[in-house]
Amino acid sequence: LAKTTQPISMDSYEGQEVNITCSHNNIATNDYITWYQQFPSQGPRFIIQGYKTKVTNEVASLFIPADRKSSTLSLPRVSLSDTAVYYCLVAISGNTPLVFGKGTRLSVIA
Amino acid sequence: DSGVTQTPKHLITATGQRVTLRCSPRSGDLSVYWYQQSLDQGLQFLIQYYNGEERAKGNILERFSAQQFPDLHSELNLSSLELGDSALYFCASSEGGGLDYGYTFGSGTRLTVV
Numbered sequence: 733l734a735k736t737t738q739p740i741s742m743d744s745y746e747g748q749e750v751n752i753t754c755s756h757n758n759i760a761t762n763d764y765i766t767w768y769q770q771f772p773s774q775g776p777r778f779i780i781q782g783y784k785t786k787v788t789n790e791v792a793s794l795f796i797p798a799d800r801k802s803s804t805l806s807l808p809r810v811s812l813s814d815t816a817v818y819y820c821l822v823a824i825s826g827n828t829p830l831v832f833g834k835g836t837r838l839s840v841i842a
Numbered sequence: 843d844s845g846v847t848q849t850p851k852h853l854i855t856a857t858g859q860r861v862t863l864r865c866s867p868r869s870g871d872l873s874v875y876w877y878q879q880s881l882d883q884g885l886q887f888l889i890q891y892y893n894g895e896e897r898a899k900g901n902i903l904e905r906f907s908a909q910q911f912p913d914l915h916s917e918l919n920l921s922s923l924e925l926g927d928s929a930l931y932f933c934a935s936s937e938g939g940g941l942d943y944g945y946t947f948g949s950g951t952r953l954t955v956v
Contacts, residue, residue, distance in 0.1 A: 766944060775844065775932045775947025776885070819885075829875055829898050830934075830945060832885035 736820045741837040750807045752836050754820030757801050765796060765803045768819045770835070776819060780805070807838075815840045845869065846948035848933050854954045860921040863951045867914055867935030873897070874916040875936075875945065876908055880929035891916055923955045 738754040756765070764783050768776040780787055782794040782803070793806040807814060817835040845868035855861055867874050876888040878901075887900035891910035902908075905923075910916040920927060930952050934945040 768944075773930065773950070773952070775846075775934070775950055777844075777947065778944030781944060829887045829890045829900060831887055831900075832877075834884055 736822055736833055738818075738820050738833070738836045740834065741839070743839045743841060744810055745841050746811055747809050750810050750814075750838060750840075752805045752807075752818055752820075752838070753802060754805070755802045756820070756822045759800050759822050763822045765794065765800075766821045766823070766830070767792070767794065767805045768821065768832075770817045770819065776832070779818075810838075810840045812840050812842060814838065844946050844948060846933060846935050846946050848931075848948035848951050850951060851949070852952050852954075854956060855923060857923055857925060857955055859923050859955075860919065861923065861953065863918040863920070863931050863933075863953075865916045865918070865933030865935075865948060867916070867933075868946050871935035871937055871946070872914065873936045874910055874914070875934040876902075876916070876918050877932040877934065877947075878929050879932060879950075880926075883929075885932070888918070920953070925955050928953055928955045 736754050736756045744750045766781040767779045769779050770776040780792050780794045784796050787794045795804045817837050819832050819835040821830050847866040849864045872893045875890045877885050879885045888902040889908050890898040894910050905921050908918045930950045932950045934947045936945045
């Protein structure tokens with residue numbers, strides 16, 4: 733499994749765009765990049781998944797450069813409710829267990 | 843509601859006891875995963891079942907066991923409980939084949955061993 737590295741914590745003000753970068757130098761050809769969000773005492777929630785270039789949904793955007801050795805989760809105009817831990821995971825999609833790292837603790841300040 | 847149901851939500855028990863945690867996966871999902879989350883260890887993968895069969899094993903102690911039943915619900919059995927077993931236990935489910943767009947987690951069972 734490819735190892736991921738992401739910042740331990742980040743702070744942001746409300747209304748700002750937040751970008752969380754994850755490095756995964758050993759990503760394999762079949763690996764997908766997936767991001768999860770977890771609020772205290774709740775289960776992680778799937779945010780977005782991608783293989784290359786850019787993926788956008790109603791919650792976030794995921795930017796993946798051509799070499800796929802890193803990815804950036806972009807959260808537009810964050811609010812206090814976006815305060816959570818964000819996990820970057822790299823795995824072969826489909827029927828394989830996810831291995832979570834420490835994640836990035838995002839604190840949104842009013 | 844994520845569609846993954848875990849019961850009970852809270853459990854308080856004494857050291858040495860045995861407990862059973864239950865998980866009902868999202869409708870149509872064949873894979874069930876169990877995770878343990880404690881303050882100092884983060885989210886640790888324990889075990890995966892797919893359509894009734896054990897598929898993958900992670901950091902699961904010998905005192906712990908699990909199974910998945912024909913109706914696809916799963917149970918995690920924890921025995922000879924120790925104080926260090928106090929944690930949140932999450933169950934997740936996925937379709938189990940081909941391309942999965944993420945796993946769905948339940949809201950967890952908080953186990954407190956006293």
